[in-house]
Amino acid sequence: MQETRKEICVVGAGRMGSALVRAFLKRGYPTSVWNRTAAKSEPLVALGARTSGSLETAIAPCDIIVVNVIDYAAADELLRSPSIEAALKSKLIVQLTSGSPQQARDSGAWAGRHGIGYLDGAIMATPNFIGEPEGTVLYSGPHANFDQNKELFLALGGNALHVGEDFGHASALDVALLTQMWGTLFGTLQAIAVSVAEGIDLKTYDKYRPTFRPTVEGAVDDLLARARDGRYRGDENTLASLAAHHGAFQHLLDVTRDRGLNPALPHALDGLFKAAIAKGHLHDDFAALVPLMR
Numbered sequence: 231m232q233e234t235r236k237e238i239c240v241v242g243a244g245r246m247g248s249a250l251v252r253a254f255l256k257r258g259y260p261t262s263v264w265n266r267t268a269a270k271s272e273p274l275v276a277l278g279a280r281t282s283g284s285l286e287t288a289i290a291p292c293d294i295i296v297v298n299v300i301d302y303a304a305a306d307e308l309l310r311s312p313s314i315e316a317a318l319k320s321k322l323i324v325q326l327t328s329g330s331p332q333q334a335r336d337s338g339a340w341a342g343r344h345g346i347g348y349l350d351g352a353i354m355a356t357p358n359f360i361g362e363p364e365g366t367v368l369y370s371g372p373h374a375n376f377d378q379n380k381e382l383f384l385a386l387g388g389n390a391l392h393v394g395e396d397f398g399h400a401s402a403l404d405v406a407l408l409t410q411m412w413g414t415l416f417g418t419l420q421a422i423a424v425s426v427a428e429g430i431d432l433k434t435y436d437k438y439r440p441t442f443r444p445t446v447e448g449a450v451d452d453l454l455a456r457a458r459d460g461r462y463r464g465d466e467n468t469l470a471s472l473a474a475h476h477g478a479f480q481h482l483l484d485v486t487r488d489r490g491l492n493p494a495l496p497h498a499l500d501g502l503f504k505a506a507i508a509k510g511h512l513h514d515d516f517a518a519l520v521p522l523m524r
């Protein structure tokens with residue numbers, strides 16, 4: 231297959247960059263690696279990767295440059311110089327460094343100005359999932375850049391997904407999905423604090439957790455559907471009004487005060503409830519909070 235002959239250069243051999251190199255090598259792609267400190271590339275060279283003394287010479291023979299360094303500032307420092315920009319001309323950069331949607335758009339615009347093909351990606355996985363069927367990487371940018379290299383992206387994980395032509399959309403989804411994760415993780419921290427303070431051991435808490443899961447997932451599904459449709463008023467399908475939520479929420483404030491728990495999260499959430507209620511949404515759906523988050 232013609233595609234497997236494409237030469238790849240991975241810039242960055244940290245935990246994630248090394249996993250990317252190993253995954254490409256495993257699928258038989260000729261792969262070069264370049265890292266600021268050469269020693270990090272050595273284990274990958276032992277596996278069959280090529281390396282080079284300078285970034286410019288590492289890039290030269292390659293068609294696709296996969297960038298995975300710590301942040302966009304580091305990537306810009308490496309890539310935005312006249313000699314590197316010239317070396318990258320007509321090649322494809324796949325920027326897999328984590329960043330904000332605006333950083334991705336700026337980077338895409340920079341590539342466009344220099345005649346460099348560009349895709350911006352978000353890795354929704356830890357290094358151990360790279361190359362595995364469950365590994366998920368989101369890509370945004372011109373559809374053709376993705377379609378022409380889909381096999382190569384599948385080498386990094388079974389879920390290689392193109393999420394839109396806007397360069398920022400992979401990063402935006404990354405931020406949104408991570409936010410959902412943090413909501414759950416911080417909620418779990420608070421639940422641990424309440425359980426332990428009230429003498430419920432965590433094994434017991436964990437035993438009851440699955441019984442509530444369908445209710446929570448149903449509420450999230452309902453919130454998303456209402457946000458999509460702009461259905462914020464309380465109606466006959468409302469699962470629980472803001473008044474019902476805020477009433478139950480008082481008990482978290484009570485336990486927090488009574489047991490001297492860290493109030494940071496309950497107070498932040500209380501502020502959101504109170505802002506919605508002050509705007510007259512007490513009897514509206516929980517979804518009435520949607521516009522307040524913008």
Ligand code: NAD
Pocket residue numbers: 242243244245246247265266267270298299300301303304305307308326327328329353354355356357
């Ligand atoms: P790491 O600390 O292991 O590696 C960082 C890499 O960046 C190294 O290769 C280092 O040499 C390079 N680097 C740092 N500063 C540099 C500079 N100024 N100039 C040139 N190179 C520089 O980090 P990692 O876990 O491999 O993460 C790399 C990227 O992948 C980050 O953007 C991270 O957010 C993203 N990511 C990581 C994971 C994960 O689970 N590790 C998951 C998803 C996304």
